[in-house]
Amino acid sequence: MDWIRENKIMQAWLVLTIALFFGAMLAGVQIKLGPTIEKNRRNETLEKVPALVLGKEGADKMAAENRPPLITPSTITVDKIGRKVYYNVYAVRDKGELKGYGIKTNGQGYADRIELLFGLNPTLDKITGLFILEQKETPGLGNKIVTDEWRSQFVDIPSFPALKVIKGKASTSGEIEAITGATISSRAVTDIINSAVSDLHQPLMNAKDN
């Protein structure tokens, strides 16, 4: 029976057993908590949309007057070469009048995927704001993309021509200053926005005409 005792798989029976046990436990936790986590994330998105589209003052004013804007979520599918891209679009309306769109999208950052939310005005030629929902960029460098200071560069700037990241001081409002030491993260965010703007231009224009 020595070969059984020497067998590596037999020696590892405890590891395999607890791995199965823990796996089942984690699956249980995920089933139980997954929907709540998903709801938190959705709520966060919906909370941010008014301020991004209407500006902070505008959103605060509406909240104070207790007439929150009407937000209609929808999913827009864009056919790219060989693949489909999905965008969550939140149309913001006040008293039936379209005020703009909040757009949720994601793309590859330096460390992991970056998920963000940005605002567009109804004529789609202006970006009204940016919020980073999810990122795992380098602490102290790339994660500065979440700061108000950096994000304020994305308030009320033309969406066309495409935003450009530059090192050093930006001179016009279509230019975004890179974070020192995190040019890749800065460029990633800007690219994500640029491609969303160009992908969504046609579908959103069509939707408005109807």
Add this chain to the structure above:
Amino acid sequence: MTDNSSNAPTAMERFIQGILPENPTYRQLLGLCPTLAVTNGLKAALTMAAATGFVLLCANVMTSLIRGLLKPHLRIVVFTLTIATFVTIADRFLAAYLYDMSKTLGPYIPLIIVNCIIICRCEVCASKQSVWVSASDAVGQSLGFALGLSSIAIVREILGTGMIFQFRILPVQWPDWVIMVLPPGAFFTFGLLLAVVNRLTEPGKK
């Protein structure tokens, strides 16, 4: 792998030792990554301490329960699996019920997996002693860790923002030392507090 050797510390000794004499932060200098990273606010520090405490307690109890079955060359794998599981549970729990905190702490919650306090306690105590002793050990060490984190966080938050938990401590005229809530502030504060602790506990000094 049993606790019948007469000189093994008792549950009470383990508990007391974790709080001050073997404080994880100031005496063992373990788990310094979260100690430096999340102590710019007391709330974040306490959440981190609670999450680490939960993982430490669960990992210690679990390890102690299966200590008779552990093979020496496979024990680290078992510890890591156990710790990773409970860290994931803590992470999911925070994301579900303390969403803001989970976003503030970000990657540092999953990083509890590599917090060496936990694997150290599994190795030193839980793999050798009974469940009761291991649990007291975990609680003692967690309190010690919470003490370490909150002492640094209190200094940094007060000097950096003049406030603690939104309560103003220093007068409004206080020029916020922003550097204290930035990474360098963590090193300054930890270094100075460590020097103070060492000075106070210097042997033969009264």
